[in-house]
Amino acid sequence: MNKTLSFLYQWIVFVPLFLVLTLITAFVVMLMAPIFGSKFWGYHPPKWWSRLTCWLALCRIKTRGHEHLDPKQSYVFVANHQGAFDIFLVYGFLKQTVVWMQKQSLRKIPFVGYASEKAGHVFVDNSSVTSRATTIENAKKKISKGVSMVIFPEGARTRTGKMGRFKRGAFYLAKDMELPIVPLTINGPFDVLKRNTLKLKPGQKMELVIHPPIATKNLTQTEMEKLMDHARDIIHSELWEKYK
Numbered sequence: 001m002n003k004t005l006s007f008l009y010q011w012i013v014f015v016p017l018f019l020v021l022t023l024i025t026a027f028v029v030m031l032m033a034p035i036f037g038s039k040f041w042g043y044h045p046p047k048w049w050s051r052l053t054c055w056l057a058l059c060r061i062k063t064r065g066h067e068h069l070d071p072k073q074s075y076v077f078v079a080n081h082q083g084a085f086d087i088f089l090v091y092g093f094l095k096q097t098v099v100w101m102q103k104q105s106l107r108k109i110p111f112v113g114y115a116s117e118k119a120g121h122v123f124v125d126n127s128s129v130t131s132r133a134t135t136i137e138n139a140k141k142k143i144s145k146g147v148s149m150v151i152f153p154e155g156a157r158t159r160t161g162k163m164g165r166f167k168r169g170a171f172y173l174a175k176d177m178e179l180p181i182v183p184l185t186i187n188g189p190f191d192v193l194k195r196n197t198l199k200l201k202p203g204q205k206m207e208l209v210i211h212p213p214i215a216t217k218n219l220t221q222t223e224m225e226k227l228m229d230h231a232r233d234i235i236h237s238e239l240w241e242k243y244k
Helices: 003-036 044-056 085-093 104-108 112-119 129-142 169-177 221-237
Strands: 060-064 076-079 098-103 122-124 148-151 181-187 205-210
Touching (some): 044 085, 076 221, 098 104, 104 112, 122 129
Parallel strands (some): 060 205
């Protein structure tokens, strides 16, 4: 799609429909999750919102590795962070009930922030040691009975397409709860919508690779450090060459 058509499609078709879908999804979650529970209503409406957003952006989606997952098992998913469409790709096509570790600033987004809270997502507060500990305790309460958590260990979207360093939080959360870590490799969202830009590029290919779970039970401190490096290496191994 050439630049002119992309611009027209983004602002005449994609943006208006995306905003409508977002508002509908937020209202459904805000209304239904407090009454009937967030496990279903906090996950399934956003899942279809995410799928429709990807299709609306004319993205071609490829996934593999679903056979590694048990729908009844809780996991801590760790993924590289290429762009805003990471969320739509994982939420829409992982096929696992998940909640997210989100930046505190996202709570301030009208409707969406409140809906995210009701859906069971956890907002990260790094303002103090006490607040960070509270964040972890809140996260632990959300992960149970087949509900998993998705965390981007880099902490922020890449500026170049390449992976950054991983932070420890996700791995220690998994260890404390004795949950498997599942590395996810994300390819393509960087090309759809880069960080610090509003320029959408419709029609891109996106890929989600689900790697086998890694046990965390009974790991020592040294083994935890090795686990972080190991998970990062696994994710890196399936990145497209242009992202390595």
